[in-house]
Amino acid sequence: MNILIHPTYFPSIAHFSAIAAAEHVILEVQDNFVKQTYRNRAYIYGANGKLALNIPVIFSQKNRLKYHEVKVFNEENWQSLHWKSLLSAYRTSPFFEYYEDELYPLFHEKVEYLLDFNLKCFQTILDCLQLDIPMSKNEIFEKEPANVKDCRYLVHAKKEPEYKFTEYTQVFSEKHGFISNLSILDLLFNEGPNALTYLEEQTLTIP
Numbered sequence: 621m622n623i624l625i626h627p628t629y630f631p632s633i634a635h636f637s638a639i640a641a642a643e644h645v646i647l648e649v650q651d652n653f654v655k656q657t658y659r660n661r662a663y664i665y666g667a668n669g670k671l672a673l674n675i676p677v678i679f680s681q682k683n684r685l686k687y688h689e690v691k692v693f694n695e696e697n698w699q700s701l702h703w704k705s706l707l708s709a710y711r712t713s714p715f716f717e718y719y720e721d722e723l724y725p726l727f728h729e730k731v732e733y734l735l736d737f738n739l740k741c742f743q744t745i746l747d748c749l750q751l752d753i754p755m756s757k758n759e760i761f762e763k764e765p766a767n768v769k770d771c772r773y774l775v776h777a778k779k780e781p782e783y784k785f786t787e788y789t790q791v792f793s794e795k796h797g798f799i800s801n802l803s804i805l806d807l808l809f810n811e812g813p814n815a816l817t818y819l820e821e822q823t824l825t826i827p
C-alpha cells in the first residue's frame with residue numbers, strides 16, 4: 621500500500637501506524653499551510669495530563685503560504701521550552717536516556733523553516749524505530765490523488781476519531797489513565813525497541 625501523508629511535528633501514533641503498514645510513503649510537501657494542525661503541534665503526556673507542544677510560526681491568514689514557505693518564529697525560546705517539557709514528562713520513562721542523544725540536537729540547533737525541521741524530526745524517529753521504508757516527496761498538489769491511500773486527514777488535530785489503540789504503560793497513567801494517540805515520542809520513550817512491533821499490531825481504518 622502506498623500512502624500520502626503530511627510530515628508533521630513528531631507525528632502521532634496514528635500517523636506512524638499508517639506508515640508502518642505502508643509499502644511506500646509519499647510526503648505531502650506542496651500543500652498550503654493551515655493553522656491548528658499537527659504541522660506545528662504535538663501532544664505529549666505531562667504530569668497534569670495531555671500537553672500540547674506548539675511551534676510558533678510566522679504566518680498570516682491574509683497571506684496564504686505553502687507549507688514549505690512557513691518560517692519558525694524564533695523570537696520565542698520554544699526549543700528550550702519543548703526540551704524542558706520532554707525532560708519533565710519523560711525523564712523517568714524506561715527509554716528516555718536510550719534516545720536522548722539522538723533527539724537533543726533537534727532542540728539545540730537553529731531552525732528556520734517549519735517543513736525542513738519536521739522532516740529532520742521525522743527522519744530521526746525513523747532511525748530510532750529502525751524503520752526503513754521507501755519514501756518520496758510529491759511534486760504537485762492533488763486534491764484527489766490517484767493510486768495512493770490519502771492519509772492527509774491525519775494532519776488535523778481537532779475532531780479526531782476515537783482511536784482504539786492498544787494500551788501501553790505511560791509515565792503518569794496511574795494519575796490520569798491511558799491517553800491514546802499522543803506523539804510518537806510517548807510510545808518511543810515508554811516502549812523503546814518494542815515501539816515498532818506495537819505500531820505494526822495496530823489497526824488503523826483509512827477512509
